[in-house]
Amino acid sequence: MKTAKAKNIVMVDNADGMLLRNQIKILQHLQRAGKATRTELAAHTGLTQAAVSKITAHLIATGTIEEAGLLTGRLGRRSIALRIRSDGWKVIGIKLSRRNYSVGLFDLSGQMLRQVKREIEVGQGFEEAFERIRSTVLGYIAExxxxxxxxxxxPGPFLSKEKKILLISEYGVEPRRDIDLSDIFSSREFGGKPVIISHDANAGVLADWWFGIEDRIFxxxxVHYLLGEGVGAGVIIDGQVFGGAQGASAEIGHVSVDSEGERCACGNHGCLEMYCSSLAFLKDAYERRRAAPHSSLNLHEHxxxxxxxxxxxxxxxAAAACVDRAAYYIGLGxxxxxxxxxxxxVILCNEMAVGGEFLLQKVREVARQRLLPYLFDTVDILVSTFKGDDILFGAAAVAIDYCLKNPNSLTVVRREEVLL
Ligand SMILES: [Zn+2]
Structure with missing residues (x-):
């Protein structure tokens, strides 16, 4: 049966066939359930017992899952439980943003074991950040x-094939252009480990899919509507991420919402992200609090x-006016x-999602006023409830996705196994 869930799996499986899809089904169930027997896995995934036995044997051999004692089933029969190995293989996620970067170490169950987050000075190049990222990653690999x-x-527009960021624009700040990442984030620089680079909105889509707590079915x-330091969108159509001809599609942040507005570094005028990125939102808040000495926004320095x-x-x-303005522009986008x-x-994601239902209601109202009623009535407008930084988790999900498609990357050798 072709279910929505099965379609969803096609998203990370362009060519590698059934085995990958079924591995992911099993791992996702173990990730959510904690432990499950082979019989339970068959029931939850729709796979045959024989297929589950074959795939779980493969996952045990690659050090991904392990047997974990006995579980009592519904008929009172005790069977061997399986779980994801907490000491199993790990991945590193790196999130590069305009004003900061994060590096996280994750296990396959979505646990973040380590995290480093550092600011990047306004308008500075990324050279120092790249050097620090490299040093952190090499430290994790050594440990x-x-x-x-x-x-x-x-951030993008990012050309996935050339591994090149065309432009990182920030309102009022000198833009960064044509950043070639092919040498900077290369396997050679990171201890020979495979390195996979993804546009941030598309990474966010994978995070929702891999680590989404609500088991949201795509x-x-x-559309993963990314509202962070930049604005973008990850679009999944019929189970596939829509990348465009060069991988730079759905740059909704550079859609004009004021054709007479200030010129953006991309060449367009009045681009959406100049009005409703988290940076634009804070810039507006700082300006408004200056004009409102009694506003509670003055209680915090930053x-x-x-x-x-x-x-x-x-x-x-003053704060309400900031939210109304941001909601208006998010709604236009x-x-x-x-x-x-x-x-x-459409899921409102990343930094601005902390506005929750409060923001969502205002955005919905803008959409209701401006969309054909039929289109408004048939689209679910949601706000992400992802706990943590969905784009950093998305970077980890990009690595996991790669590993499952390339089982040779799972050549994990543990000390105790070497001693034996
Ligand atoms: Zn622009």
Whole structure:
């Protein structure tokens, strides 16, 4: 039976056939359930017992899962449970953003074991950040013997084949252009480990899919509307990430929402991300609090999006005006997304998602006023409830995805096995 879930799996499996799809089904169930017997796995995945036995044997051999005592089934029969090895192979996720970078070490169950997050100075190049990232990653590889791959998420427009970022724009700041990552994030620089680079919005899609707590089922056309330091979109159409001819599609942040607006570094005028990225949101908050000495926004030296949303919820007028402005522009972007892609769902993600239902209601209202009623009524507009940085987890998911497609990368040798 072709279910929405099965379609979803096609998203990370362009060519490698049934085995990969079925491995992922089994790993995802173990990730969510913690432990399961082979019989339970067969029931949950729709696979035959024989197929489950074959795949689990393969996953045990690659050090991915292990047997973990006995579980009592519904009929009182005790069977061997399986679980993901907590000491199994690991991946490193790197998130490169405009003003900061993060490096995280993850196991396959989505546990983040280590994290380093550092600021990048406004308007500075990335050279120092690249050097620090390299040093952190090499430190993890030295400490953990079973790192299988490294995933990197980068802002765009990003040309995936050339591994080149065309432009990183930031309103009021000198843009960075034509950053060739093919040498910087290369296997040679990272201890020979495979390194896979992905556009950040597409990495976010994979995070939702791999680590999404709600078991959200993707069906039809789903848009991951990334609202972080930049604005972008990851679009999944019929189970496949839509990348465009060069991998630089769905740059919704560079859609014009004011044709007479200031010129963006991309060449367009009044680009969406100049109005509703988290950086634009904070810039607006700093400006408004200067004009409102009694605003609670003045209680903090440095503001975060969360603080502004909190103040707005508590009735602070300056903060409420910031949220209304951001919601208006996020709504305009959403209207463009719906008119272009006719999605079944759009998920507001990343930093601005801390606005939760409060923000969502305002964005929905903008969409309701500007969309054809039929289109508005048939699209699910949601806000992500992902705990943690979905783009950093997405970078890890990019690495996991690679490993499952390339089982040779899972050459994990543990000390105790060497001693035996
Ligand atoms: Zn632009």
């Amino acid at each position: 953990f013997e079973d790192v299988a791959a490294i995933g990197v998420s980068v 069906k039809g056309v789903v 503001l975060t999006p969360e603080m502004v949303f909190e103040a707005a919820r508590a009735g602070d007028e 959403l209207v463009n997304i719906v008119n272009c892609f006719n999605p079944s769902s």
